[in-house]
Amino acid sequence: MGAVLRMVVPVSHCSVTTRQALVRFYIDADMLGLAKVLAAIRLDVTFPGDPGTVIKGRRRAACAIAAPATKDVGWIPIAATHEWVVIARDAAIARRPAKTEAVRTSGARLVALSSHEARETFTQLEVVMSQSRWLGQRYDEPGPYVYSLARTSSRRLI
Numbered sequence: 001m002g003a004v005l006r007m008v009v010p011v012s013h014c015s016v017t018t019r020q021a022l023v024r025f026y027i028d029a030d031m032l033g034l035a036k037v038l039a040a041i042r043l044d045v046t047f048p049g050d051p052g053t054v055i056k057g058r059r060r061a062a063c064a065i066a067a068p069a070t071k072d073v074g075w076i077p078i079a080a081t082h083e084w085v086v087i088a089r090d091a092a093i094a095r096r097p098a099k100t101e102a103v104r105t106s107g108a109r110l111v112a113l114s115s116h117e118a119r120e121t122f123t124q125l126e127v128v129m130s131q132s133r134w135l136g137q138r139y140d141e142p143g144p145y146v147y148s149l150a151r152t153s154s155r156r157l158i
Contacts, residue, residue, distance in 0.1 A: 002026065006130060017058065018059040019058050020058070020061070021043035021055075021059060021061075022043075023046045023060060023061075023082065024044040025038075025042075025045045025083035025086075025087055026047065026063075026079045026085070026086050027046070028048075028075075028088035028089065029041075029048045029068035029069070029070070031124055032047060032049075033121035034124040034125055034128065035047030035050075037121065039053070039060075043055050043058050043060045044060075046060065046063040046084070047068075048063055048065040048066065048067060048068040048075065049066060049067065050063035064078055065078055065079070072098065072099045072102060076099070076102040076106055076108050076110075077102065077105075079106075079108055080106035080107050080109075080117045080143065080144075081106075085108075085110075085111060085139050086110040088103040088111070088113070088148060089114075089124070090113075090114060091110040091112075091114045091115070092113075092114075093110075093112040093148065093157065100146060103145075104144050104158065107142075107143045108144055109138060109141065109144065111127060111135065111146075111147045111149050111154075112146065112147065112149065112157075113128075113149055114149065114150065115127075115151070117151050122132060127149060129149040130151045130152070133153070144158060145158055
């Protein structure tokens with residue numbers, strides 16, 4: 001049997017035109033494990049420091065928020081400008097006036113995983129997967145808003 005020779009060509013050298021992906025969700029830096037899992041399989045998800053990628057002929061650009069250490073009041077207006085629905089982990093979101101004011105003034109849309117289920121990447125993934133249809137509907141809802149989200153419930157805070 002003869003050897004099979006495979007040639008790998010970088011995407012930038014292919015003649016195939018890639019279409020731009022529509023990013024709908026931004027995962028906050030406090031959940032980078034979840035962000036990397038979702039961004040590997042979904043083109044509509046980005047996170048701070050995301051270099052971008054191509055999946056199935058569509059290109060997700062690098063994230064406009066480059067540094068995971070960017071403060072909330074810095075990245076929230078950027079997320080609002082890009083019309084992303086933010087998914088963050090914050091059990092005390094209602095008691096963070098600077099963060100909620102940044103959401104209000106920028107018109108941002110934020111969903112906070114706020115239960116004990118939000119502590120580890122696997123349980124965060126379980127919440128997001130269980131609520132994926134509900135999360136998709138939030139993209140069409142105008143901001144500003146803040147929701148608290150758990151695996152089996154959601155509650156609007158703002």
